[in-house]
Amino acid sequence: MGEFMKLFVISSRVPYPLQKGDKLRLYHQLKHLSEEHEVILCCLSSANVTAEQREALSHFVTELHVLKLSWFRRLWRMAWAWASDWPFQVTWFTEKRIQNQVQELVAKHAPQAIYCQLVRCAEYVKDIHEVPKVLDYMDALSAGMHRRANSEMRLLMKPFQLLLRTEGTRLARYESRVFDYFDAATIISRNDRLLIPHRDRDRIEIVPNGVDLSAFTPANPGTQNDPIVLFTGNMSYAPNVDAAHHLVKDILPQIKHPRVRVILAGAEPKASVKALASDRVTVTGWVDDIATQYRKATLFMAPLRIGTGLQNKVLEAMAAEVPCILSPHAFTPLNLPSTGHAVVCQNAEAFASAVDDLLASPEQSKEMAKRAKKSIEGQFSWDTHGTTVSRLFRHVTQNASI
Missing domain, CATH: 3.40.50.2000 (Glycogen Phosphorylase B;)
Structure with a gap:
């Protein structure tokens, strides 16, 4: 058990229910971090948070802030997205009005560290220099976009293939550029780390996903009909x-x-x-x-x-x-x-x-x-990997105080 800290976490989605990989990863990380630290969770959303979501997360976070993105503003931003060098997903998730709200929340809570899940949220916190920050790349998203583009062979989908390639190129540049704004970073595997186009990528901490061994248990032996x-x-x-x-x-x-x-x-x-x-x-x-x-x-x-x-x-x-x-x-x-x-x-x-x-x-x-x-x-234990994330927060806060 290390030093108690107040952590500010920002994510592009409310991490419940657990139907997507980023939600599952953050949910279990919050579960572990809350055992040692106070967690303020800030989520972006285009819908209102439900009572079920609040109840599920109330066990792990002391405050949940769901900041609602405007569909109209999103569509307006995307209309001009080709004129920017930002990845399209960063444009989709970044709203100036919400940026101001995030900065106000950080000032109000005065956390010891900030945890940003995915590069699509980086614009909200990258310029907050007075608080140590950790970025979770999760995956090498740029490589994923290029693979999707290279697998698309249908003639009618050539415009979509161009879109994917453009997004892959923009993401690669952004993944490299945003690295230097954060005090530390995490990623899901060594393979993904190798795909981050930054000279210091070896400094990125490997934090794999885990699995709930108590939930995923073998079936009882029995007679099975069709395989x-x-x-x-x-x-x-x-x-x-x-x-x-x-x-x-x-x-x-x-x-x-x-x-x-x-x-x-x-x-x-x-x-x-x-x-x-x-x-x-x-x-x-x-x-x-x-x-x-x-x-x-x-x-x-x-x-x-x-x-x-x-x-x-x-x-x-x-x-x-x-x-x-x-x-x-x-x-x-x-x-x-x-x-x-x-x-x-x-x-x-x-x-x-x-x-x-x-x-x-x-x-x-x-x-x-x-x-x-x-x-x-x-x-692949969630507890083991949660401990790695907690240790990383202690490391960046200690370095910031030197």
């Missing part, structure tokens, strides 16, 4: 949408086992994801307890081709002892040995063969899942 291949995630997020289509359209038809079913479980499925539903494919939409889906699954697959960052869904599957078949994008950020924890596949044919092989060798599949669970138990 189920599970994929989870927010189904409006482009990398997940692409992976869902890849699984159903490219991989499933090549699986030889005749009774394999696919479940796509996650919030806000796009119309194109809903259209994948069939007698062999279930699209669940929002699930109150996503852990129940892992307990139904025979295998977990994450055929992600775009995006960056450490995938919560993979940690959850491994915690639940579900054998995993992963793309390099999904596996590499775990920083685990390349064999023995998951089957890593490069193309649809390899994914389909892996499903058939694991279904034909249940004992081998089970051993791999147990090995993966044991590895993540030691490396």
Whole structure:
């Protein structure tokens, strides 16, 4: 237990409910930080905060300020966004009126440190020089945008591809530029750190996501009917949408086992994801307890081709002892040995063969899942990573007082 501090945290979303990765990450970090410190949480939103959100966060924060962004001002800013060198998402989230409110809140509360989640919030606090600041990049967002642009091959989507490339280039410049305004920074994996285009990027602290081991427990042994291949995630997020289509359209038809079913479980499925539903494919939409889906699954697959960052869904599957078949994008950020924890596949044919092989060798599949669970138990604890963040705050405040 270190020195008690008052922390001011700013985020681009209210971190509840936990249907997006940034919300899940911040929620658990707040939970840990509140055990040692007083936390003032400031969130941007285009909607009013609900009673359920206030109740869920009241256990961790002494004050919750939800600053409502104007849709009209947002659209006006975006109309002129091409004339700026800011990333489009920074323009989307940055409003002068809200900047003044944030500065007033910081002056009122006089925190010992400021924690900014994601570069899209950086403009609100980067010029507050009298308070030590920590930036959570979370992922290398610029690299994710470039990967999405490079994967878009449809002729009609060329304007969107240009937009993604422009955003990727602007984000890369901004990720580099904003680094120097903060006293410290964090990121989700070593791979993502390597993608931050700054000469001092090695100073960025690696803070992976964690998994709630008490919630994601293995299923009780029992008789299962048809094998189920599970994929989870927010189904409006482009990398997940692409992976869902890849699984159903490219991989499933090549699986030889005749009774394999696919479940796509996650919030806000796009119309194109809903259209994948069939007698062999279930699209669940929002699930109150996503852990129940892992307990139904025979295998977990994450055929992600775009995006960056450490995938919560993979940690959850491994915690639940579900054998995993992963793309390099999904596996590499775990920083685990390349064999023995998951089957890593490069193309649809390899994914389909892996499903058939694991279904034909249940004992081998089970051993791999147990090995993966044991590895993540030691490396991906929310408490451990929360302690790292807390230590980082103590470090920047001590340096500021010298």
